[in-house]
Amino acid sequence: MGRTLAEKIIARASGAADLRPGEIVTCRVDLALLLDSGGPRRIWPRLKELGVGPRDPDRIVLVTDHFVPAVDAESAAILKLTRDFAREYGIRRFYDMQGIGHVRLMEEGLVEPGMFACGGDSHSSNAGAFGAYMMGFGAIEMTGIVVTGEIWVPVPATVRVDWNGRFARGVTAKDVMLVLCRELGMDNAFRAIEYGGDTVAAMSIGERAVLCNMAAELGAETGLVEADAATLAALRAAGREPAPDALSWRSDPDAAYAERRAFDAAALAPQVAAPHSPANSGPVGDAAGERIDQAYIGSCMGAKLTDLRMVAEVLRGRRVAPGVRFLVAPASQQVWADAAADGTLAAITAAGATLLPTGCGACAALGAGVLAEGETCISSTNRNFKGRMGANSARVFLGSPYTVAASAVAGRIADPREFLQ
Amino acid sequence: MSVVRGGAWVFGDDVNTDVLAPGLYFKAPMEEMARHCLEAVDPRFAREVQPGDVVVAGARFGVGSAREQAAMALQHLGVGAVLAVSFGRIFYRNALNFGLPVLFFPAARDIAAGEALEVDAVAGRIASPATGREWSVNGIPPHLMEMVQAGGLMPYLKRRLAQPSAENR
Numbered sequence: 001m002g003r004t005l006a007e008k009i010i011a012r013a014s015g016a017a018d019l020r021p022g023e024i025v026t027c028r029v030d031l032a033l034l035l036d037s038g039g040p041r042r043i044w045p046r047l048k049e050l051g052v053g054p055r056d057p058d059r060i061v062l063v064t065d066h067f068v069p070a071v072d073a074e075s076a077a078i079l080k081l082t083r084d085f086a087r088e089y090g091i092r093r094f095y096d097m098q099g100i101g102h103v104r105l106m107e108e109g110l111v112e113p114g115m116f117a118c119g120g121d122s123h124s125s126n127a128g129a130f131g132a133y134m135m136g137f138g139a140i141e142m143t144g145i146v147v148t149g150e151i152w153v154p155v156p157a158t159v160r161v162d163w164n165g166r167f168a169r170g171v172t173a174k175d176v177m178l179v180l181c182r183e184l185g186m187d188n189a190f191r192a193i194e195y196g197g198d199t200v201a202a203m204s205i206g207e208r209a210v211l212c213n214m215a216a217e218l219g220a221e222t223g224l225v226e227a228d229a230a231t232l233a234a235l236r237a238a239g240r241e242p243a244p245d246a247l248s249w250r251s252d253p254d255a256a257y258a259e260r261r262a263f264d265a266a267a268l269a270p271q272v273a274a275p276h277s278p279a280n281s282g283p284v285g286d287a288a289g290e291r292i293d294q295a296y297i298g299s300c301m302g303a304k305l306t307d308l309r310m311v312a313e314v315l316r317g318r319r320v321a322p323g324v325r326f327l328v329a330p331a332s333q334q335v336w337a338d339a340a341a342d343g344t345l346a347a348i349t350a351a352g353a354t355l356l357p358t359g360c361g362a363c364a365a366l367g368a369g370v371l372a373e374g375e376t377c378i379s380s381t382n383r384n385f386k387g388r389m390g391a392n393s394a395r396v397f398l399g400s401p402y403t404v405a406a407s408a409v410a411g412r413i414a415d416p417r418e419f420l421q
Numbered sequence: 422m423s424v425v426r427g428g429a430w431v432f433g434d435d436v437n438t439d440v441l442a443p444g445l446y447f448k449a450p451m452e453e454m455a456r457h458c459l460e461a462v463d464p465r466f467a468r469e470v471q472p473g474d475v476v477v478a479g480a481r482f483g484v485g486s487a488r489e490q491a492a493m494a495l496q497h498l499g500v501g502a503v504l505a506v507s508f509g510r511i512f513y514r515n516a517l518n519f520g521l522p523v524l525f526f527p528a529a530r531d532i533a534a535g536e537a538l539e540v541d542a543v544a545g546r547i548a549s550p551a552t553g554r555e556w557s558v559n560g561i562p563p564h565l566m567e568m569v570q571a572g573g574l575m576p577y578l579k580r581r582l583a584q585p586s587a588e589n590r
Contacts, residue, residue, distance in 0.1 A: 024564045037447070038487060050578055067448070074448040122487040122511055138489035138515035140574055147578060152564060186435070187481055189510040219484060219509060277435060364486070365444030385439040385485060392443075392461040 002252025004158035005226055006192035009133040009249070013116035021157040021258065022190070029145050031059055031110065031134075033119035035101050037066035037360075038139035040085035041078050046143045054089050055149045061093040061110060062086050063101035066366050068359045099332020099358050102126035102300040106209065107334050109240030113227035113249035118145050123300050123382065128212030128224030129205050131231055131249045133192070135222050154190050156221045157258035158251070162197035165266035170417040172310065173203060173210035174302070174380070174400035178271035178281040179263070181217050186279050188220040191258065194251065195225050199265040205234040206306045213301040214382050217278045226250040270416055272378070273398040276386040284403055287413045294377040295320075295408035296389070297401055298329035298356070299363040302380030305338050307331075307401040312344040314405035314419045315351035321411030327369045329356035353408070365390045378407045422522065422561075422570060425501035425540040427473035429532050430466060432459075434479035438512065441483065441491035451490065451497050458494040472499030475540060477532045479505065483512020492516040502540040504529055504547065517565055520573035524558050543570075 003011070003019075011019050013027035034040065039062060047053060054060055062082065070076035086094040095104045102123055105111050113131030118124065120142040127134035135153065137145070145151050161184070163176060176199075184193075195211045203211075208225045215223025225231075227249045232242045273281040297303050297311055308330060320326040328348055330336040336358060339345045349355060356362075362369030363381040371377055371390035377397070379389065384396035399407070402416035409419065440461040446454045459466040476482075476495060482505035483491055492515040495503065503516060504526035516523040522542035532538070532549070539548040545560030561569050571577040 024562070038489065042489070046575060049575065050582060052582065072448075078448065120487060122485065124487075136487045136511055138487050138492070138511055138518070140489050140515060140518040144518075144574055144578060147582075186484055187507055189507070189513070219481065221510065364439075364447075366447060370445070383439070383485060385435075385437040387443050387445070387461045388439045390445065 001256050002254035004251045004255040004257065005131065005194060005224060005249060006133060006156050006158050009114055009116055010153065010155050012114060019155045021155050023155045024152055025155060026150050026152050027116050028150050029059065029118050030115045031061060031117040032142065032145050033101050033105065033117065033121070033124060034060055034062045034142060035066055035121055036064040036068070036078055036082045038120040038142065040082045042139035043143045043146060044081065044085050047147070050147060052147055054146045057089045057091050060091050060146065061105065062091045063095045063104055064097055065100045066360045066364070068097045069357055071367070097358070099334065100300040100360060102213065103304060103331045103335070106205065107238060107332060109235050109238030112235060112240065112243065113231060113246045118142065118151060122216040123213050125215040125220070125222040126209050126213040126300060128215065128222055129209035130235070131224060131227035133222055133224060136216065154221070156190055156192035158192050158194050159188070160194050160196060160257040160260045162260070162262045163199035163265045164197040164262065165199060165264050167199070167265050167268065170270055170402050170420045171268050172400040172402060173207040175268055175271040177211060177214040177217070178273050178278065178398065179268065181214070181273065181278040182281045184218055184261070186217060186219045188218045191220050193218060193220045193223040195223065200225060201228065204306060205230060206304045210301050217382055270400060270403050272403060272413060273384060275384055275395040275397065278383060278398055284399065284413065284415045287397055288415055290376060290397065290413040292324060292378050292407055292412060293375040294325045294327065294369070294371065295404050296327050296362055296369055296377055296379040296381065297404055298361050299381040300331060301382050302401060303329055303331040303335065305335050307380060308335065308339045308344045308348065310401040311405040312347035314402055314409065314416060315353070316347050318351055318409045320352035320408050324408055324411050326353040326408040327356050327362065328353050329361045330358055332358055362389050364388065378404050378413055380404045422543055425473055425475060425522065425542070427471060427475050427501050427538065429475050429477045429534060429536045429538050430470060431532055431534040432462065432476065432478040434481060435484055436462065436478050436482050438483060438485035438488050438491040438509070442488050442494050451493060454490055455494040455497040458498060467498060470498050470500065473501040474499065475538045476500050476503045477526070477529050478503070479530060480507045482508050484509035487511045489515045492519055492521055496521045502542060504540065506530070517561065517569055518574040520569055522561070524560070526556070526558055528556055
């Protein structure tokens with residue numbers, strides 16, 4: 001019987017010859033992503049208590065993104081501690097205020113096919129876009145990983161999700177994930193989601209990252225896409241020469257999937273998730289007309305260059321509706337520079353949107369753009385739980401960058417297809 | 422790990438990490454964060470929960486973020502165990518790594534608010550003495566028993582680091 005990509009990576013990282021879903025194995029960790037949120041701030045005191053340092057500082061990537069830039073004494077202290085940690089232990093891959101960690105890994109070419117990686121954040125599955133198996137953990141387990149270099153994981157059952165056909169205009173990978181949160185549910189622990197089909201094959205790595213990122217919302221161990229020519233091209237663009245065996249990180253033709261699901265991309269309409277769950281989704285028409293106070297473009301999955309270009313496409317020649325705050329926080333400094341160079345940012349600011357610093361920001365009620373009681377927001381982010389972006393009574397709708405931009409112009413939730421004629 | 426005895430605090434599905442550990446208090450010390458634990462769904466909880474009380478919930482308890490403060494806040498407030506139909510995977514792992522017993526409990530929806538419960542996480546036994554009901558569930562996973570019995574990952578790591586032969590296997 002053949003093996004799935006997830007099983008192959010777990011087998012390689014654990015050294016076990018034969019594995020079955022449900023078994024528990026211990027894996028060597030190729031790369032550990034630590035963020036300012038649950039990184040040194042929470043791990044360093046524990047290292048001191050244990051009387052040890054990181055086992056292998058060169059396997060650590062450290063990023064400040066949750067509390068940047070500092071807005072008060074508390075965030076300033078957390079960031080200072082993070083910088084001190086990098087200096088103390090000689091962390092070479094320390095990216096300070098340069099972008100959101102999951103996006104920095106992609107830009108630096110730090111994740112590659114077949115890699116087993118761990119991150120101190122639930123959206124670590126983002127790296128699956130490169131054919132890597134990357135999982136999110138709390139800081140307590142990241143402490144163990146930093147100290148021992150290993151972690152126990154269940155061998156997941158793999159769910160294969162195929163999308164075939166071409167998207168209609170105004171439809172994106174985000175709409176795919178809002179459908180999947182509804183169709184697969186959010187209870188997929190002990191399962192890995194493998195995305196495929198010709199729709200996925202035609203996607204850029206950035207779009208594939210949207211699929212893998214929101215595997216977190218599916219509750220899965222992780223999400224991943226088999227390596228192909230686009231994967232290699234993205235690695236080279238990031239300055240990393242792919243390993244000779246990179247393309248071998250694919251599922252076998254006779255792999256045993258726990259479940260197979262197939263969807264028609266051509267029939268897909270833009271989707272919106274209503275408060276307070278990504279699974280509470282439906283066609284944009286169901287939510288159309290909802291008045292909004294704020295539109296937000298941000299986070300590790302909703303503010304990359306492809307996302308900002310979608311926003312600019314809608315905004316060119318239009319203005320943000322009176323009474324609506326349209327906030328745009330590019331996912332990284334590189335995204336910012338690229339979007340400035342190609343005219344994307346000019347189109348966004350000319351329409352009356354406000355640019356915010358790179359970082360996790362309002363997505364998790366940490367930075368600029370949090371919501372007041374009773375306010376309504378539509379957001380390109382991945383999660384809309386109660387209180388997620390600020391006050392408990394605030395309502396957050398999720399949509400694609402197209403849908404968020406169209407809604408900002410209309411002042412109410414709007415179908416982006418009306419703006420993309 | 423001793424048997425937990427306490428009253429049930431009953432919640433529905435999808436009690437997520439944003440309501441367990443709200444982002445607005447992310448930078449605050451645990452004392453303050455814990456005061457806001459679950460306030461979006463039950464403002465009484467953080468004020469009135471008693472040491473040993475048991476949180477009982479539906480599907481996907483702790484779904485969402487990797488923030489370990491979600492499990493720490495419950496532990497800080499003295500919660501003795503969490504019983505849920507299912508858990509968010511990172512929450513589940515975090516809780517056990519802090520030595521907070523969490524058990525998959527298919528009958529969670531049959532428990533009434535305030536019902537007195539006894540939970541033996543090691544044996545996988547849940548009892549409601551007043552109603553005479555008793556359930557057998559999967560206990561702490563065998564591969565984690567040693568770590569949980571040690572009190573969580575930190576005491577376990579301390580023990581492991583003190584035995585260099587085990588470390589360099």
